[in-house]
Amino acid sequence: MVKRNNDFFKVKKTWSEVKDELLGCYLKPYIQKILYTQRPIIYIDCFAGKGKFEDGNPGSPLIALNTMQGCLGQTKMNDWSIKPFFIDLNYADDLRANLAEYGEVCIIPGRYENEIEKLLADKSGCNVFLYIDPYGIKNLDYGLFQSFSTQYRFNSIELLINMNSFGFIREGCRVLGVPFEDASIFEDLIEYESTKLEANEKSVNVLNDIAGGDYWQAIIKAKNRNELSIYEAEAQFAEQYCNRMRQNYKYVLNMPLKIKCGQLPKYRMIHATNHVEGCLLMVDNICGRWQLMKYIQDGGQMQLWEENYNNDMVNKEDIHKKIIKYVSGYVSFCRLNAVLADFFMKYGPICKASVVKSVLKNLEGQGLLEVKRNPAYTNKGKRSSFFSDDRKQKTEIRWHS
Ligand SMILES: C[S@@+](CC[C@H](N)C(=O)[O-])C[C@H]1O[C@@H](n2cnc3c(N)ncnc32)[C@H](O)[C@@H]1O
Missing domain, CATH: 3.40.50.150 (Vaccinia Virus protein VP39)
Structure with missing residues (x-):
């Protein structure tokens, strides 16, 4: 019309x-x-x-x-x-x-x-x-x-x-x-x-x-x-x-x-x-x-399943698999934000960046991902554990070969 x-x-x-x-x-x-x-x-x-x-x-x-x-x-x-x-x-x-x-x-x-x-x-x-x-x-x-x-x-x-x-x-x-x-x-x-x-x-x-x-x-x-x-x-x-x-x-x-x-x-x-x-x-x-x-x-009705921006059903397991497949390609250290943005270029904005970060953090916990942080230590002398990449805290990651 x-x-x-x-x-x-x-x-x-x-x-x-x-x-x-x-x-x-x-x-x-x-x-x-x-x-x-x-x-x-x-x-x-x-x-x-x-x-x-x-x-x-x-x-x-x-x-x-x-x-x-x-x-x-x-x-x-x-x-x-x-x-x-x-x-x-x-x-x-x-x-x-x-x-x-x-x-x-x-x-x-x-x-x-x-x-x-x-x-x-x-x-x-x-x-x-x-x-x-x-x-x-x-x-x-x-x-x-x-x-x-x-x-x-x-x-x-x-x-x-x-x-x-x-x-x-x-x-x-x-x-x-x-x-x-x-x-x-x-x-x-x-x-x-x-x-x-x-x-x-x-x-x-x-x-x-x-x-x-x-x-x-x-x-x-x-x-x-x-x-x-x-x-x-x-x-x-x-x-x-x-x-x-x-x-x-x-x-x-x-x-x-x-x-x-x-x-x-x-x-x-x-x-x-x-x-x-x-x-x-x-x-x-x-x-x-x-x-x-x-x-x-x-029209304001509740829906039983979650959908993403493209009206595709959100499958958390599938997102998880995609993240692992994607990040396992990083054999050299790369800045966290660049990895995240490239992931979204490949798959579209299928979830928030925080979702990908939390999967990556789990992978670090399992020893599958190596993480370099700058500053590496906190003011109190403890090892840094942040998972962010900005003006004050820099993070690089690579797949553990
Ligand atoms: C979709 S409306 C913009 C609505 C506006 N973004 C808003 O949210 O209020 C498109 C506007 O483009 C103007 N327009 C049409 N041809 C134009 C052109 N060649 N250059 C600049 N403005 C133009 C129209 O007058 C109209 O106000």
Whole structure:
């Protein structure tokens, strides 16, 4: 069902709440951690909207600004700088009115694709976070995402992208002339300003630019030969899109947002970063937000079994086996956080980082894992037993050969 742009801000929808929680709950620990780099933080909401929904609920700009204020109120650091920017093509005046009480915020009327490079040009050395939440797929030019990681000298760069992957598959079918499922499959998937491309060579190139390659064409062709269902095609596209992003960002995670279990995801929230801590924070964030998503899917009903972010049943034994299989490949010492993040790159955010750590700690107890800690001893001269890897405590692990 396609809806008009203006309806979007009348009432905040449940899926927007999950999306905004993913942003707000991530930003808090992200800011707290990244303040310690003592470099300016540049936060850019590239498709900011009105700031606030007409029912009074906060939009992504208010969520970010409130989170920033909260973090700065708590930090003991004196020397910090956070600069928020809000770009929107249609709602700069609403943004000005709704963000007035937040003092100096920069509102940029215009198109993200025209403004972003100018805005980033003098931000080298900064920590940059981009929130990218467009209506459809047409603004998601992969070339820009690639340039953010290769052409600027930021201290760090992170992206949180709302990718309408089912919209991409639908357009892929259209431009390659592949028959598409009965439209009823999309009935619950309300879209605003959905992208509609013609079946021609130019459109094929548009989709190549969005996907960052032509790998999507093989997926659509496999679907046409009935080798893949629409669900499998969407999941494969999301997986390959994340793999493509990993060529430019070390850690890429995605959370499908489904309003009902068994449905196609409404969209996928994709997080890309080169920072191991950012990846681990987002893993825990996805696991935490999943509770809200599940509550929405089940209409508040209790479920007898636990599920993960992908609606797969949680099998603790299986997670345990995966951890052992994975960590037994580390024959040389490696920093704990890097091992954890690589585990989640392979298997997805199937559990919180603390779950993996507690399995690893047990393996140490069984003599299967060697652990090097720095500092090796506590102030009281006892052997350290922490299992963390941060500014003050460093841990390296390797499989006991
Ligand atoms: C999904 S809404 C954003 C909602 C917002 N993130 C929130 O949570 O409140 C997408 C926004 O993108 C704006 N927009 C559309 N095309 C744009 C473009 N090319 N550049 C920047 N903004 C655009 C629309 O006006 C709309 O406000």
